[in-house]
Amino acid sequence: HAITVPQDPEVLRQKTREVAALYLAAGIDPERATIFVQSHVPAHSELAWLLTCLAPLGWLNRMTQFKDKSAKMKQDSIGAGLLNYPTLMAADILLYQAEAVPVGDDQRQHLEFTRDLAQRFNHLYGETFTIPEAMIPPAGARVMGLDEPTKKMSKSEDSEYHAVYLLDPPARIRKKIMRAVTDSGREICFSDDPEKAGVNNLLTIYQAINGGTREEVEAAFADARGYGDLKKAVAESVVGLLEPLQERYNEIMAEGGYLDDILAHGAERAAAIANATLADVRDRMGLLAPRSHS
Template sequence: MSDNSVGKRKRVLSGVQPSGNLTVGNYVGALRQWAREQYNFESFFCVVDLHAITVPYDPLALREKTREVAALYLACGIDPEVSTVFVQSHVSAHAELTWLLNGITPLGWLNRMTQFKDKSAKQQVDSVSMGLLDYPVLMAADILLYQADAVPVGEDQKQHLELTRDIAQRFNHLFGDTFTIPDPMIPPTGARIMGLDNPTAKMSKSETGSEYHAVYLLDPPNRARKKVMRAVTDSGREIRFSRDPERAGVNNLLELYEALTAQSREDIEQQFDGKGYGDLKKAVAEAVVDMLGPIQQRYEDLTRDSSYIDNLLARGAERANEVASATLKTVRERMGFLEPLR
């Protein structure tokens, strides 16, 4: 059962893996929304480092990127005085609840996960980890530990959130009302920014196939401009929003511009009426650079003293552990585990 009594703010929880480089897509589809909504909810934002080890990784890079992602949370507007910012592995309840939920999660549910199929297809069969298959159960544990009412997610994570709801409902049926059933929060624009080099695939922070795939939040201005100017378009001329797959590149640039400028689609189409793709790319590039400037300055300020981020994460883990431990205690009791004498 949720520990959110009537009258209290509802809770949200979300997180990003410390792998690859955070992109403009991460910002407009997730981080910006978190910053806006944190004042309306009791917010928990974690760096999900346990998720990052489900595929081959570099331990040194993991540690470095964990701090980087945490600092970028703050640079993008997450206020540590308002929201709880922490590292997933710093709260051991995440791993324990995952194992407990494994006991009630049918294998068939996991085998249906599209993301597992996609990621495992890119690896040799013998190298696919059990963690990759179990990834959605860990995600469920992340959410359910904090009795989250809502989870800001992109379209690609909706299936995992649906699984979280299924697991929570199954647990509640078996052991009594224990978990809050979370709802998705998907922003109306910018929820799914696509790759600049391949507008049919979501912009990914871990894509290494092309240096022009994504604009990273820490890209210098000239680099960001160059990437946008190299974006794939088509052989047409009309600059209008479209669902035509043949026009996916232009539509992706328009949706990115829409997300960054908050202009209406009608106004944007009027702005580019009679203009060419080069004009569109220049406008998008400048909007991107204008967005990145304050984020990068804030990031530089936050990371001058490396101990600041570590201390902030320690405080966040302490608060997160208070909430997670209470949920885990209830779960253990209802599942019939004998508690050790203190």
């Protein structure tokens, strides 16, 4: 997925290891979950191509993220990989016969695409793929930009005050959140009013970290003196969430071969499942199976 846009090879290799370390630091147990690098399991690419051959162009052109991203690019610089991104995502899911997929609200359309593609394949070639369901959290399913709260928070935005990154130091996190855009009012409550989008976003972040109903979150700020109190509370919540993660991340990155061993074992476990699914798909589509020399 990362190479749908140009990448510096050395940076890409480093970022891949960093993301894996962040998964572990966030508490994902490699004994219970299979963590691996997508490119280490070639079945992803092969199934993506087979699915691309079945995916109507109209389905791909309707993807909101493709339209949004391609609108910011010159026509001759839009790679086919960006258009076909959803079929690779579908392959990621369908290879493992996933029943439920945890996603943010912005990925709902891509999961619907995956479901439609799986149903299309099953109709053409017989029951092959499990039809996955989306798992979308009740709070924090769509976190918006701190500097532009009507747009989803994204790592690709240029503004340094747009997003909080998992490895941002505490002082930087506090600075970003204290500069978050709000309106000129004082009432701290959830609202559908576009003018209150900034406050709504901060409350959503607070709720996602601390839990509670909307009413309970609003009650926590009933005696607040203004948005400054809200921002301070959100900042401390984010810092409190990320500091232990950052400590564990630094330990993992310093442990030498530990991370690489997990990724290698994960790729072996993933490949065993993925290759079995791919063999079934190839057979159903009529691709001639290779025969080994006796």
